[in-house]
Amino acid sequence: MMSNRIFFVCLLCAITILGRTQLNVIPQPQSCVFSKSGAFVLNAETKIVYDPAFSSEASILFNLLLESFQLKNELEPFKQPARGIIYLKRKNGEMNEVMAHAEYYQLDVSEQSVVIESYKGVGILHGIQTFLQLLPVEVPSSGVLSIGALSIKDFPAFKHRGLLLDCGRHFMSTDFIKQTLDIMSAYKMNVFHWHLTEDQGWRIEIKKYPKLTEIGGFRTENGRQYGGFYTQNEIKEIVDYATKLHITVIPEIELPGHSSAAIAAYPYLSCTGKSIPVETEWGVFKDIYCAGNDQTLQFIYDVMDEVCSLFPGKYIHVGGDEAPKVRWESCTKCQKRIKGNQLKSEAELQTWMIEQVATHLKKKGKSIIGWDEILEGGIPADAAIQSWRGMQGGIDAAQKKHGVIMSPTSHCYFDYGLEGIDTKRVYEFEPIPNELNAEYQNFIWGAECNMWTERAPQETVHSKILPRMLSLSEVLWTHPKEKDYNEFERRVKQDFKRLDKKGVKYGFISTPLQFDSKINGDQLWVELKRYSEDVVLKYKLKNTKMDWVDYRGSIPIQSKQVLAVSMKTLGTENESVVERTYAAHQGLGKELKLNYTPSNSYSGGGYNALLDGRLGTSNFRDGIWQAVQGKDMEMLIDLGGIKDVKSISTQWFHYANAWIFRPQRVEYWGSVDGNNWKLLLGDDLQLAAESPGELIVSSACPVNDIPYVMRYVKVIAKSIGKCPNWHDAPGEPSWLFCDEIVIE
Numbered sequence: 001m002m003s004n005r006i007f008f009v010c011l012l013c014a015i016t017i018l019g020r021t022q023l024n025v026i027p028q029p030q031s032c033v034f035s036k037s038g039a040f041v042l043n044a045e046t047k048i049v050y051d052p053a054f055s056s057e058a059s060i061l062f063n064l065l066l067e068s069f070q071l072k073n074e075l076e077p078f079k080q081p082a083r084g085i086i087y088l089k090r091k092n093g094e095m096n097e098v099m100a101h102a103e104y105y106q107l108d109v110s111e112q113s114v115v116i117e118s119y120k121g122v123g124i125l126h127g128i129q130t131f132l133q134l135l136p137v138e139v140p141s142s143g144v145l146s147i148g149a150l151s152i153k154d155f156p157a158f159k160h161r162g163l164l165l166d167c168g169r170h171f172m173s174t175d176f177i178k179q180t181l182d183i184m185s186a187y188k189m190n191v192f193h194w195h196l197t198e199d200q201g202w203r204i205e206i207k208k209y210p211k212l213t214e215i216g217g218f219r220t221e222n223g224r225q226y227g228g229f230y231t232q233n234e235i236k237e238i239v240d241y242a243t244k245l246h247i248t249v250i251p252e253i254e255l256p257g258h259s260s261a262a263i264a265a266y267p268y269l270s271c272t273g274k275s276i277p278v279e280t281e282w283g284v285f286k287d288i289y290c291a292g293n294d295q296t297l298q299f300i301y302d303v304m305d306e307v308c309s310l311f312p313g314k315y316i317h318v319g320g321d322e323a324p325k326v327r328w329e330s331c332t333k334c335q336k337r338i339k340g341n342q343l344k345s346e347a348e349l350q351t352w353m354i355e356q357v358a359t360h361l362k363k364k365g366k367s368i369i370g371w372d373e374i375l376e377g378g379i380p381a382d383a384a385i386q387s388w389r390g391m392q393g394g395i396d397a398a399q400k401k402h403g404v405i406m407s408p409t410s411h412c413y414f415d416y417g418l419e420g421i422d423t424k425r426v427y428e429f430e431p432i433p434n435e436l437n438a439e440y441q442n443f444i445w446g447a448e449c450n451m452w453t454e455r456a457p458q459e460t461v462h463s464k465i466l467p468r469m470l471s472l473s474e475v476l477w478t479h480p481k482e483k484d485y486n487e488f489e490r491r492v493k494q495d496f497k498r499l500d501k502k503g504v505k506y507g508f509i510s511t512p513l514q515f516d517s518k519i520n521g522d523q524l525w526v527e528l529k530r531y532s533e534d535v536v537l538k539y540k541l542k543n544t545k546m547d548w549v550d551y552r553g554s555i556p557i558q559s560k561q562v563l564a565v566s567m568k569t570l571g572t573e574n575e576s577v578v579e580r581t582y583a584a585h586q587g588l589g590k591e592l593k594l595n596y597t598p599s600n601s602y603s604g605g606g607y608n609a610l611l612d613g614r615l616g617t618s619n620f621r622d623g624i625w626q627a628v629q630g631k632d633m634e635m636l637i638d639l640g641g642i643k644d645v646k647s648i649s650t651q652w653f654h655y656a657n658a659w660i661f662r663p664q665r666v667e668y669w670g671s672v673d674g675n676n677w678k679l680l681l682g683d684d685l686q687l688a689a690e691s692p693g694e695l696i697v698s699s700a701c702p703v704n705d706i707p708y709v710m711r712y713v714k715v716i717a718k719s720i721g722k723c724p725n726w727h728d729a730p731g732e733p734s735w736l737f738c739d740e741i742v743i744e
């Protein structure tokens with residue numbers, strides 16, 4: 001049988017095309033027919049009237065209209081048809097297959113009236129949001145708005161259209177969350193996945209365990225306490241707010257991993273029982289809940305009981321991702337549990353633990369969602385899967401007839417930069433993988449965009465979510481068969497005016513700027529490319545006296561310089577500054593031989609990246625850093641002729657939590673003929689290998705005193721080998737990350 005979704009799309013695609021180029025609505029409605037003539041005139045006399053079932057939606061419409069428009073009349077229940085009304089109407093009569101959708105709505109604009117019609121409040125609200133997007137952003141001085149007559153019939157392709165917000169890494173105010181919910185509602189996103197517990201902070205008040213928030217709600221950052229939590233009243237306030245907007249809130253209470261903050265509050269929850277601090281670093285940590293300890297399970301049940309009473313929705317997200325099993329492997333209680341339940345592995349123990357929690361939740365009428373790792377020990381009965389490490393977890397779960405939410409890192413991770421995931425890439429996302437047979441496609445409920453906040457405090461979050469979430473909204477709601485990205489981008493740009501008016505700090509559509517560097521002879525040039533004519537670029541070289549100047553063409557780089565570029569989108573409030581460091585040096589573009597193949601994911605831009613003059617940023621994924629795993633790095637440079645060399649220097653990334661370690665030692669060798677080598681310096685790096693944080697470590701080989709004559713330079717970086725025992729992934733091959741060999 002054809003899936004409902006495909007049936008609906010086929011049925012309506014003919015009329016859909018009609019309106020596609022003229023309608024400034026996101027997500028694009030499934031169908032729109034414009035009338036040849038006629039328009040509704042919205043003025044201060046306009047009345048909002050409603051079916052009694054829709055009084056809440058009527059208030060929302062009234063308040064949203066008030067943001068730009070004063071209505072003289074109060075809201076009133078519908079009495080009889082009249083000219084100049086906006087009528088929220090309850091739909092009667094036979095439901096056909098299309099209309100049976102709870103979110104279905106019709107919007108009819110005529111000279112007489114605006115009628116928004118649906119079976120349910122949720123459909124009415126969607127109709128309201130579409131109607132509001134039909135209005136011009138600025139009200140003309142006449143105070144009268146004219147909306148061309150049209151008829152829209154609309155419903156979503158996917159039922160689960162979500163945003164994950166990580167309030168664990170950074171705490172966010174309730175006002176900010178409400179504003180985020182308003183934005184979601186405007187684009188018909190209907191699931192707020194609230195990530196409430198993390199290694200770096202426990203954010204939900206649990207009355208039975210007050211230390212969870214007293215201790216677990218705060219971490220020590222630069223000598224100060226950072227954090228916060230939501231009281232149960234605040235949680236209820238958010239849930240009520242979301243419910244009025246027909247947004248379901250799914251709380252995520254992570255287990256068994258990402259639980260350092262809970263263990264900091266109650267150390268007995270872990271296998272060792274030892275005290276640990278609320279984490280201050282990002283990453284994956286080995287102290288997780290002990291699955292062999294009945295007291296730990298009781299704790300989880302108690303927490304879940306309070307969570308269930310706060311969140312009326314059917315689903316509780318229990319996490320399940322990134323849970324290292326090192327502690328379980330050496331814990332007598334966990335091992336006893338494995339034997340006692342005839343389990344084969346720690347992965348099966350995780351499934352067992354999650355099943356216990358799922359069984360407990362089921363008694364309260366709840367079901368669980370977990371990240372795709374929970375498939376590893378066998379999929380827990382009834383669990384829905386959120387697939388993040390690609391689509392495969394989702395495919396496997398759908399084939400086993402489990403519900404699936406797609407959130408692959410390739411398209412749905414909005415903490416990633418625009419270089420990898422821009423608005424276009426998200427728009428290209430297809431939630432239903434080709435390899436999934438039609439019979440399983442209905443198990444794909446939809447998708448979520450994930451806003452992890454390790455590097456995104458509240459004030460930057462909207463610039464990361466927007467406008468990328470608009471792409472996901474259209475992918476999930478309209479699910480256009482043939483995607484016209486340019487037409488979509490045109491609507492996004494229109495929408496920026498609306499967001500400006502609301503004071504929303506949205507971000508760029510794509511990398512607003514591309515830094516291209518070129519080597520011409522010995523000269524390094526930087527060229528800036530804008531994604532759009534609407535972006536105005538200014539720049540300055542920071543370590544000079546230069547002031548901001550308009551960018552007009554390639555910028556010459558002398559020595560080591562920090563280039564700051566300001567980007568402003570014309571006609572909007574959107575402006576930001578980015579910096580890149582460059583080094584002009586004798587090695588630029590020279591012949592290079594490596595004893596390793598750079599990692600595909602971290603090539604640094606190609607084989608010759610270490611002589612391209614670009615220095616890495618504090619983000620090791622910036623495309624500038626070059627990396628190799630499980631090997632030493634050896635680089636041989638031919639300067640093309642005999643040169644005076646005054647210094648050779650290198651930079652290394654260090655981030656133990658991501659298995660990236662600075663080299664043990666960096667050796668600098670010089671040679672005139674390529675046969676006889678002289679060791680110039682063996683630099684044993686001072687930074688302790690266990691140093692926390694994300695660091696850029698410099699190593700320099702000065703040869704200032706006696707300018708050394710050489711044609712060949714060799715740099716050998718000795719890796720620390722496997723990740724050490726104190727680390728979360730002992731025995732895994734470590735990474736080396738280098739950005740440039742600067743030869744002066």
Ligand code: ACM
Nearest residue numbers: 321322371388452
């Ligand atoms: C995840 O990004 N660890 C689900």
Ligand code: ZN
Nearest residue numbers: 271290331334
């Ligand atoms: Zn244990």
